[in-house]
Amino acid sequence: MWHKTILKAWRELAGGLGDLALPAVCAACGTADVAAEGLCADCNVKLLSLVSLPYCQRCGATIGPGIPVYQDGCSACPNPLPRFARVARLGPYADPLRAVVRELKYRRREWLHSHRLGQMLGRAVEASSLENLDLVMPVPMHWRRRLARSCDHARVLAGAVARELNLPLGDELIRIRHTPPQVHLSRTRRIENVRGAFGVRRAAGLSGANVLLVDDVTTTGATADEAARTLLKAGISKVVLAVIAKAEPPTAYAAHWA
Ligand SMILES: [Zn+2]
Numbered sequence: 422m423w424h425k426t427i428l429k430a431w432r433e434l435a436g437g438l439g440d441l442a443l444p445a446v447c448a449a450c451g452t453a454d455v456a457a458e459g460l461c462a463d464c465n466v467k468l469l470s471l472v473s474l475p476y477c478q479r480c481g482a483t484i485g486p487g488i489p490v491y492q493d494g495c496s497a498c499p500n501p502l503p504r505f506a507r508v509a510r511l512g513p514y515a516d517p518l519r520a521v522v523r524e525l526k527y528r529r530r531e532w533l534h535s536h537r538l539g540q541m542l543g544r545a546v547e548a549s550s551l552e553n554l555d556l557v558m559p560v561p562m563h564w565r566r567r568l569a570r571s572c573d574h575a576r577v578l579a580g581a582v583a584r585e586l587n588l589p590l591g592d593e594l595i596r597i598r599h600t601p602p603q604v605h606l607s608r609t610r611r612i613e614n615v616r617g618a619f620g621v622r623r624a625a626g627l628s629g630a631n632v633l634l635v636d637d638v639t640t641t642g643a644t645a646d647e648a649a650r651t652l653l654k655a656g657i658s659k660v661v662l663a664v665i666a667k668a669e670p671p672t673a674y675a676a677h678w679a
Pocket residue numbers: 447448449450451452460461462463464465
């Protein structure tokens with residue numbers, strides 16, 4: 422349809438111009454002194470300190486200082502435990518990680534961020550890897566949202582992670598139902614909201630595979646849990662989740678810097 426083509430072309434042009442017109446300022450604090458990767462020197466250090474925080478490999482929550490990390494979960498883990506077997510994350514959803522995720526989402530310095538985050542996330546997966554992974558899949562966006570955004574940032578990120586891990590990028594997991602945004606919903610409401618949102622195509626080729634599921638941010642894990650439920654039902658053997666950030670209250674990680 423011609424109007425969709427024109428719309429897409431316009432968005433690509435506007436997106437490109439947005440990049441060109443973007444002043445060279447730090448994505449997180451706005452200072453004009455950008456050191457590397459779209460961040461100033463201070464924010465690059467802060468980003469690394471977020472990434473080095475210990476976290477629970479079952480739910481992705483930050484673990485307090487001095488508390489041992491158990492493979493089987495932490496006190497913040499939901500009950501029942503999520504269907505995905507493990508989580509690899511970069512850090513809590515806080516600046517400068519939050520600012521970088523936002524830039525990726527709104528296609529500012531998209532290539533730079535997806536490349537860097539994909540590399541870091543790939544390494545986080547490798548560091549915590551207990552099993553062989555067969556392929557990478559993004560948590561898919563519904564086509565209506567993709568059309569509105571003109572880009573599926575989870576797919577861009579999953580592609581970068583797949584390149585880092587030398588694994589194929591799958592598109593078998595699809596969104597079959599448009600769901601309202603999850604923000605401001607409780608965990609119970611989120612679970613209801615995403616129920617039946619996903620489907621799997623060409624499931625026969627996936628039987629017994631270990632899948633790395635990639636998303637930008639997880640809050641309660643309800644969306645990833647439903648995606649994992651759908652994949653496991655389709656014959657996938659194991660699902661491991663990789664996210665840039667876990668949304669959690671600042672009290673969850675503040676003790677590390679107290
Ligand atoms: Zn900064």
